[in-house]
Amino acid sequence: MASQPATLAQPLLSPNLLWPAAFVLAFSNFIVVLDMTVANVSVPHIAGSLGVSLNQGSWVITSYSVAEAITVPLTGWLAGRWGSLRMYLLAMTGFGLFSLLCGSSVTLEMMVVCRVAQGLCGGLVMPLAQTLLLRIFPVEQRPKAMLLAAMTTMLGPALGPNVGGLISDNASWHWIFLINIPLVMGCVIAARTLLPPAETPTRKLPIDVVGLCLMLTWVCSLQLMLDIGREHDWFDDPLIVALACLAGVGFIAFLIWELTDEHPVVDLRVFRHGGFTFGVIALSLCFGAYFASIVLIPQWLQSSMGYPAMLAGFVTSCTALTALTTSQLASKALARGIDARLLVSLAVAWLGCMALVRATWTSETDFWALAAPQLIQGFGMSFFMLPLTTISLGSVPMEETATAAGIQNFVRTLAVGVATALVLSVQGNTQQEARSEIAGKLQPDETLRTLSGAGFSDQGATAYIANLVDREATTLAVDHVFWITAAVFFLCAVVVWFAPRPKGFGGPPKAH
Incomplete structure (x- = not known):
C-alpha cells in the first residue's frame, strides 16, 4: 500500500477513456439513487395490482431503504477483500437481476424479498462507484469527480417520481423495475471494458x-x-x-x-467528536422529514385528489429540481469560509417554513398551490445538504473520514426507511381519528335529504358522503404530518448549533 499514492498521482486511464468511464460510474450511481424514489408514485398501482393496502404497498419503499443502509458499513471490508471493481460489477449484476425479479413479482412477499435484495446490491453500488470515480481522476481533477457524483445523487431523487409516474400511467408499474435491465447491462459491459486499471489492491481482512x-x-x-x-x-x-x-x-x-x-463493522468511536455527532443527528432528522413528504404527497394526490401518477410525481420532484440550481452557490459559500452552521440553520428553517405552508393544504388546493412550496423549498436544499455534511465530516481527523462517511450514510439511509414507516403510521392513525370526528359532526338524515333532492339515490348519497369524509380526513391527516415535519426542521435548525464550527473547510470535495 505504500506505493499507492504514487500510483494514484498518475492517470489510471488515458484522457480518451477518462470521461466515458466517469459517465458509466456516475450513471450507475444515478440508476441506484433513482430507484429510491421511482416507486413512490407507483405504490397505489403496485398495491392495487398485488391486492394489498397502501400501507402494505409502502413496504416496497422501506425495504429498499433499510437494505441499502445495512450494506453501506460493509462496503470497505468487501472492497478491501475482493477489490472495488470486482465488487462493483457483482453489485451491479445483482441489482439488475433483482430488478428483473421485482418487475416479475406477483405477490407482495415476493416483491419485498426481491426489493430487499435489490437494496442490498444498490447500497454497495453507490459508495463503490464514488470510490472508483476518485481513483480514475488525477488529484487536481477530483473536485470534478465529487461534483459529478453529487449531481447524480441529487438528480436521481428529482427524476424518480417523474419517471415512475410516466411509466405507471402509460405502461405498467412492472417497467419501473424492468427498465433497469438494459441500463445495468450497458454499465457492466462498459465498466469491464474501461475500468480494469482502476481495480484496488486486495488483502485478507477480519470481519x-x-x-x-x-x-x-x-x-x-x-x-x-x-x-x-x-x-x-x-x-x-x-x-x-x-x-x-x-x-x-x-x-x-x-x-x-x-x-x-x-x-x-461500525466503528462507533467516531461519535466522540461532537461535531460529527450533532451533524449526523441533524442530517438524519432532516432527511427523514424530507423523504417523509416524498412518500406522503404522491400517495395523497393519487388516492384522494385524483391526480395521475405522472402529475403527482412532478409535484413531488419540484424540490430536488430547484435544488440543482443552487448547488454551486452553496459550494462557493463554503469555500469563502461562511460558517456552515449558519447556512444549515437558515436553510433548515426555510424548509420548516415551507412545511408550514404545506400544512395549510386543503382538498380544494389547486396544482400550482401544491407545486409552489415544493419549488421554493428546493432553493434551500443545497444549503442544507452540503454544509451539514461539512459540519459532520469536517469535525473528524483525516484518518477517520472514511469511517465517518460510512456511518453517516448508514444513519441517513436508515432514517429514510424508519421515517417512511413512521409517517405512514401517523398519517393512518390521524386519518382514522379525523374520520370519526367528521362523521360525528355530520347530520346524516339532513345530508341525505339534501343529496336526494339533488338527484342522488340513497345508495349513491351514502357513497358520496363516505367518499367526502374519507377525502377530508385524509387531507387533515396529511396536514398533521406536515406540522410534525415542520417541528423537526425547526429542531434541527437549533441542534446544528451544538456542533463546533468545522475547521479547514474544503468545500464540497472535503465534505463528500
Whole structure:
C-alpha cells in the first residue's frame, strides 16, 4: 500500500477513456439513487395490482431503504477483500437481476424479498462507484469527480417520481423495475471494458460477524415493527412487543460489542467528536422529514385528489429540481469560509417554513398551490445538504473520514426507511381519528335529504358522503404530518448549533 499514492498521482486511464468511464460510474450511481424514489408514485398501482393496502404497498419503499443502509458499513471490508471493481460489477449484476425479479413479482412477499435484495446490491453500488470515480481522476481533477457524483445523487431523487409516474400511467408499474435491465447491462459491459486499471489492491481482512448479526437483528426488528405495527394494533399484539424488545436489546448489545471489538463493522468511536455527532443527528432528522413528504404527497394526490401518477410525481420532484440550481452557490459559500452552521440553520428553517405552508393544504388546493412550496423549498436544499455534511465530516481527523462517511450514510439511509414507516403510521392513525370526528359532526338524515333532492339515490348519497369524509380526513391527516415535519426542521435548525464550527473547510470535495 505504500506505493499507492504514487500510483494514484498518475492517470489510471488515458484522457480518451477518462470521461466515458466517469459517465458509466456516475450513471450507475444515478440508476441506484433513482430507484429510491421511482416507486413512490407507483405504490397505489403496485398495491392495487398485488391486492394489498397502501400501507402494505409502502413496504416496497422501506425495504429498499433499510437494505441499502445495512450494506453501506460493509462496503470497505468487501472492497478491501475482493477489490472495488470486482465488487462493483457483482453489485451491479445483482441489482439488475433483482430488478428483473421485482418487475416479475406477483405477490407482495415476493416483491419485498426481491426489493430487499435489490437494496442490498444498490447500497454497495453507490459508495463503490464514488470510490472508483476518485481513483480514475488525477488529484487536481477530483473536485470534478465529487461534483459529478453529487449531481447524480441529487438528480436521481428529482427524476424518480417523474419517471415512475410516466411509466405507471402509460405502461405498467412492472417497467419501473424492468427498465433497469438494459441500463445495468450497458454499465457492466462498459465498466469491464474501461475500468480494469482502476481495480484496488486486495488483502485478507477480519470481519466482525457478531457485530454484523447484531446490526441485522435490531435494524430488521425495528423496521418490521414499524411496518406492521398499525395493522397489529401496536403494543396490544405480543408480536409487536417481541419485536420491540428484540430491537431494543439488540441495539444495546450492538453498542456494547462495537465499542469493545478490535475490528468493529461500525466503528462507533467516531461519535466522540461532537461535531460529527450533532451533524449526523441533524442530517438524519432532516432527511427523514424530507423523504417523509416524498412518500406522503404522491400517495395523497393519487388516492384522494385524483391526480395521475405522472402529475403527482412532478409535484413531488419540484424540490430536488430547484435544488440543482443552487448547488454551486452553496459550494462557493463554503469555500469563502461562511460558517456552515449558519447556512444549515437558515436553510433548515426555510424548509420548516415551507412545511408550514404545506400544512395549510386543503382538498380544494389547486396544482400550482401544491407545486409552489415544493419549488421554493428546493432553493434551500443545497444549503442544507452540503454544509451539514461539512459540519459532520469536517469535525473528524483525516484518518477517520472514511469511517465517518460510512456511518453517516448508514444513519441517513436508515432514517429514510424508519421515517417512511413512521409517517405512514401517523398519517393512518390521524386519518382514522379525523374520520370519526367528521362523521360525528355530520347530520346524516339532513345530508341525505339534501343529496336526494339533488338527484342522488340513497345508495349513491351514502357513497358520496363516505367518499367526502374519507377525502377530508385524509387531507387533515396529511396536514398533521406536515406540522410534525415542520417541528423537526425547526429542531434541527437549533441542534446544528451544538456542533463546533468545522475547521479547514474544503468545500464540497472535503465534505463528500
